[in-house]
Amino acid sequence: MITLKFLKQTKNYLGTLVFLLAFNGFSQEVPVTSTNTEITTGITVEFAFDEEKSDTKNNVKERITDNDPDTDWAGNLGNATGEASIIINLGAAYNLAEFQYLTVAKSDPYAFQFLVSTTGKEAADFTDVFNGAKQQSNLDGTYKQFILPSVQTGVTYVKLICFGRINATTEANTSAWNTISEIKFYKEASTASTISNELSKASMYPIPANQHLNLKNINERVNKIEIFNVLGKMLISRKIENSNQTFDTSKLANGMYLVKFSDKYNVSASKMILIQH
Structure with a gap:
């Protein structure tokens, strides 16, 4: 016979389990609090050098900005026919101040360069905001906040050049795979x-x-x-x-x-x- 005490214990165990499951997923899904203003509409991914598609996976470029942290884009450097890049259209011209980058937890960070354009999508239109330095993702599956060295005026296009996973210290390549769960862009906040x-x-x-x-x-x-x-x-x-x-x-x-x-x-x-x- 099921006792009242047993039912209460079961209820407590289930409550704890739900809390832990929610907690484990919580940190990944929440961007870092920012004083800048998120750009929430009009963003599209126009090009990705590769997309991981199979009978069981559909890691396409649209997932980079679909506002769903549980879906991913993935691409392999070995499938790049030229520059391993991603081009994102912001949908309008913005004074870009920040972006936040979310990917899956790994022992080595994903690396990329971040470039912007105020005109078009040709290689000559882009400027590397960080002067060629490779940016690295977090290792724990959380959003990483990148504040641009200076506000970039009138940005319409963003380019990421991907390098797979690298050793955080030596920058030696450890994997040809690249994965992005979500990228969020922020314009300069109005006073x-x-x-x-x-x-x-x-x-x-x-x-x-x-x-x-x-x-x-x-x-x-x-x-x-x-x-x-x-x-x-x-x-x-x-x-x-x-x-x-x-x-x-x-x-x-x-x-x-x-x-x-x-x-x-x-x-x-x-x-x-x-x-x-």
């Missing part, structure tokens, strides 16, 4: 003053306002606009869904008012407007 300037760029007219106040070309970051009187009392509040807005000011008394622009993180900027009927 609070820069964000405020962006939020308040909308055009307001007429000046002074009369029956209506028109706002044109509102920044896409703005999700709320409020109008306050000089005593700080909010008189109008509106959620913003498009870049052009018209506010009815016919019932507001003559005087100065503050127009406040806010984003979803509650960062805000303000402009003063005169209403004269």
Whole structure:
């Protein structure tokens, strides 16, 4: 007969097992905390020198940026017909400040060079950010953070030249295989003053306002606009869904008012407007 004590012990053992399984996978899946801003959309892998495909494996290039740390790309240097490179399109021009590299746990690190381009994908378009030095992955299956020596302005393409696994000290090659679980890219973080300037760029007219106040070309970051009187009392509040807005000011008394622009993180900027009927 199953006792209550036995059931409780079994429940405790299962709870511990679930915790350990979760813990073992947790460190690999979480990037290093960064002050820069992750680029989360538009990234594609345009070229990889090799892809490991078989009846049991499908380690294709798309897995490098699929946001799934449990899938991998793999390629063998022996199958490279030229430079053992990977070319990644960021989807737009960014001020690139950082990348994070995730691969499987091994006794020797994976090695690569990191190059960027602001123009095209030809070899002459790329510049080696680290002056030719080989970068090395972590050994324990966790993300490794690489802060670029300086922010690279207007980067559109990234190239990795792969060297397989190497001895961490001598850099002698120990394996021709290359594996990448995930690469994340980070643009330079905007300062609070820069964000405020962006939020308040909308055009307001007429000046002074009369029956209506028109706002044109509102920044896409703005999700709320409020109008306050000089005593700080909010008189109008509106959620913003498009870049052009018209506010009815016919019932507001003559005087100065503050127009406040806010984003979803509650960062805000303000402009003063005169209403004269």
